[in-house]
Amino acid sequence: MTKPTLPPGTRDFGPDVVRKRNYIFSTIRNVFERYGFQPLETPAMENIETLMGKYGDEGDKLIFKILNNGLANPEKEELTRKEFEKVLQGKNSKGITERALKYDLTIPFARYVAMNHAQLIFPFKRYQIQPVWRADRPQKGRYREFYQCDADVVGSDSLLNEIELANIYNDAFSQLGIKNYELRINHRKILTALAELCGGAEKMNDIAIAIDKLDKIGLEKVKEELVRKHFSAAQLSVIENYLSIYGTNKEKLSGIKSLLLNNVTGEKGIKELEHLITNCRLVAQNSSLILDFTLARGLNYYTGIIFEATAKDVSIGSIGGGGRYDDLTGLFGVPNIPGVGISFGVDRIYDVMEELSLFPASLQVSTQVLFFNLGDAESNVSFDLMQQLRQKNIRCELYHEKTKFDKQFKYAEKKNIPYVVILGGEEIKNKSCKLKNLAEGKQQDISWNDLLNYSFT
């Protein structure tokens, strides 16, 4: 018998952790609901072709594939071997695998919209809180199974959606207590325009990947990487000019305007960003909304404004991201449904909140009242009282066996139970009990009737 272990990158969540995670989920869910978003759930697994090719080559490698059943069937052995050859060559084979765990929530959502667009009321605003899986190598802040909380609007190209999504980030983070966050924004069309200035829109990916690392590796390394990708000196200087735009959002806007002068694609992007910035009306006076032309984001279906949220006090990578995609459902044969969405990375938000001690202490109180067990006769009375309290929504438990006070007190302490009720033979005679507040160490005699009407806090 070997010690049981977890698959790498997965975790068990104990009671206190689940409480904290649920706190994050319900906070975000409430914000989503308040903005008129509706819940959606999709299966853990999708047909593999629904997912493949949607996340770029790197993404394809990280999709968790599910082995088909019945591969051991001797009648199909010949075929199975042949199919497996394809897998060895790096191809997908439906004979070996035809399903995969979902990689994110956006593509399954697009699949859902494509399948149900005739019934949906547009614009369709949905939120989705579910686990996703990636065959990545785990490390700090990076897991193989993790939750995403997505909110997307499809069927509308109004920038009002971007404005609302930015405000959702602001509301959710401020309610969670993460005051010091940054929401950085950029526009894919600006990146495209830069690529056009450098000789071709097809270079956008190379440029984006390189400049995205600017704050991490510095300008020189970025240039080195671009040289490796065969960019000329002239192109490099264009990119360097682009990267040297700095200042307030306003200053950056005027900088980018002069750089991308007369570029139709770029101008459209600039106009949209300008609209978002001036109309966003974040509670925090826009201080957390930051224009960042180095922001690229990996997912290659984005076409418009892109978002990325980071917590400033904790270096853990982004805690949320999103953007606009013009034609996501086109991949599934239903064209012309534009959309925009954002995602919260709950696991990372958890780590941030833990590090900054932002969880309310009240989350750790599960049971409110512990009834001491002083014997069978006493317990019977306690049990009746306890059931009446439970009817009133007070969370109670009766100690499971008669034992000395020491143990029962320590149990209450360890479980962080704020009140204990002591009810023995003496108390039964007067129809009373002793109610003790453990934190204050104070104890009072109280009638059964008063106990039932006591306001436990």
Add this chain to the structure above:
RNA sequence: GUGGCUGUAGCUCAGCUGGUUAGAGCAUCAGAUUGUGGUUCUGAGGGUCGUGGGUUCGAACCCCAUCAGCCACCCCA
């Protein structure tokens, strides 16, 4: 997929240039204390030193392999 670091009690770790029976704190359990917890005191249990092999009179320590965990790169939440 590529590279680096670390594996000693349930947890955090000590363990000298290789030397006899591997330690500490916390946690657990019991007692001091059979109707009043948190503090304190006393005691107890708990180890294949990740695993397998090698070198050696002798290995937790050195060598090889292997497994696991962590971190970084790529990419990403």
